[in-house]
Amino acid sequence: MMDRRTLLRALVVGGAGALSVGGFLFTENIIGPYRLTARAIADRFEEVNGTFRGFRRNHAKGVAVRGYFESNGTGAELSTASVFRGGKYRLSGRFSLSGGNPYAADAADSVRGLGLCIQLPGDNQWRLAMINLPVFLDPTPQDFYDRMLAFAPDAATGKPDPRIMSDYLATHPGTVAAMAIAKAAPVAPTFTTTTFNGLNAFEMTNAHGVKVPVRWKLVPETTTKAPAVDRGPHYLFDRLIADIAQRPRRWAMVIVVGVPGVDRTDDATIPWPDGRKTVTVGTVVLTDITTETADNVRDLNFDPLVLPDGIAPSDDPLLSARSAAYAESFRRRTGEAGGRGAVEAGGRA
Numbered sequence: 595m596m597d598r599r600t601l602l603r604a605l606v607v608g609g610a611g612a613l614s615v616g617g618f619l620f621t622e623n624i625i626g627p628y629r630l631t632a633r634a635i636a637d638r639f640e641e642v643n644g645t646f647r648g649f650r651r652n653h654a655k656g657v658a659v660r661g662y663f664e665s666n667g668t669g670a671e672l673s674t675a676s677v678f679r680g681g682k683y684r685l686s687g688r689f690s691l692s693g694g695n696p697y698a699a700d701a702a703d704s705v706r707g708l709g710l711c712i713q714l715p716g717d718n719q720w721r722l723a724m725i726n727l728p729v730f731l732d733p734t735p736q737d738f739y740d741r742m743l744a745f746a747p748d749a750a751t752g753k754p755d756p757r758i759m760s761d762y763l764a765t766h767p768g769t770v771a772a773m774a775i776a777k778a779a780p781v782a783p784t785f786t787t788t789t790f791n792g793l794n795a796f797e798m799t800n801a802h803g804v805k806v807p808v809r810w811k812l813v814p815e816t817t818t819k820a821p822a823v824d825r826g827p828h829y830l831f832d833r834l835i836a837d838i839a840q841r842p843r844r845w846a847m848v849i850v851v852g853v854p855g856v857d858r859t860d861d862a863t864i865p866w867p868d869g870r871k872t873v874t875v876g877t878v879v880l881t882d883i884t885t886e887t888a889d890n891v892r893d894l895n896f897d898p899l900v901l902p903d904g905i906a907p908s909d910d911p912l913l914s915a916r917s918a919a920y921a922e923s924f925r926r927r928t929g930e931a932g933g934r935g936a937v938e939a940g941g942r943a
């Protein structure tokens with residue numbers, strides 16, 4: 595059995611392998627004084643949303659997509675990652691809405707998610723999970739965990755208790771500020787016109803050994819202000835299915851380069867100043883869409899710490915918590931029957 599110091603050293607020097615060790619330690623609650631575990635997070639989702647067996651504990655409603663990332667080669671100035679060599683790389687993805695109920699009706703204010711798993715040479719992968727909010731609402735995993743309960747619907751009224759919410763916000767000014775930013779951001783009428791943000795900071799290293807903090811986003815090639823007309827229970831997904839059936843849909847992948855020592859890398863609630871350097875490194879092209887099943891994305895974990903060499907995590911505490919919580923959610927659903935998505939998309943992804 596490794597002692598605590600050896601375990602910590604393994605985390606520091608172990609490169610990619612250390613990431614999974616880090617997730618494990620988070621899951622098993624070995625490293626103190628931090629007491630929140632991935633199991634507790636998954637339990638909290640079930641407590642607040644109910645348990646829908648076979649489905650993700652968050653972002654439960656979704657569809658599978660397929661396509662490719664067309665790299666234009668310019669990312670090489672930032673990172674040695676093979677994904678930034680010019681060329682096309684196959685990918686699997688999943689569009690989702692936040693919440694634990696896979697049968698919930700689509701709503702404009704649900705958080706939209708896009709997970710991608712890009713296949714790279716040598717069996718490498720880059721997995722990304724992005725949302726449409728411009729900033730995250732909680733600086734730490736503990737805050738996320740606490741807010742979930744504070745904002746949960748009250749059993750008697752079916753609505754969150756305003757007093758509990760305001761007591762929570764009174765002691766969480768970072769969340770108040772982030773909510774104001776999120777509220778001011780326009781919500782696109784469709785998935786295909788939505789910008790998806792990675793939010794957490796990462797670190798890229800180029801061939802000269804230069805390291806820079808980065809955040810990334812996917813910016814849609816098509817934009818529209820036209821509101822959706824049909825408000826059926828799957829209106830956002832139905833429109834997405836129709837859009838991709840009509841023609842492949844494209845998003846530019848934009849890397850925002852932070853200023854080392856100036857831009858916060860450990861707090862996803864704080865936006866970086868406008869005007870930071872950006873590098874458009876290629877295009878995500880989605881060609882196929884289909885119903886979610888165990889054969890496509892149900893049994894795929896969009897763990898944000900599966901990174902190619904040349905991209906590393908930052909010091910943002912959300913990252914290891916996300917990795918561990920996604921693994922726990924994956925462990926639960928893949929041990930359960932069911933999980934065929936509520937959105938029937940047909941197709942062959």
Ligand code: HEM
Nearest residue numbers: 650652653688707708709723724725735738792793920923
């Ligand atoms: C402490 C913070 C967070 C926690 C505890 C958390 C938790 C979770 C969990 C448990 C899932 C289900 C994962 C699965 O079963 O595969 C999930 C899904 C997801 N989360 Fe988070 N999350 C956090 C922050 C974020 C942030 C900052 C983003 C975006 C930048 C994000 C984007 C997503 C997306 C896109 C999905 C759906 C992935 C899929 O389709 O499989 N989450 N989250």
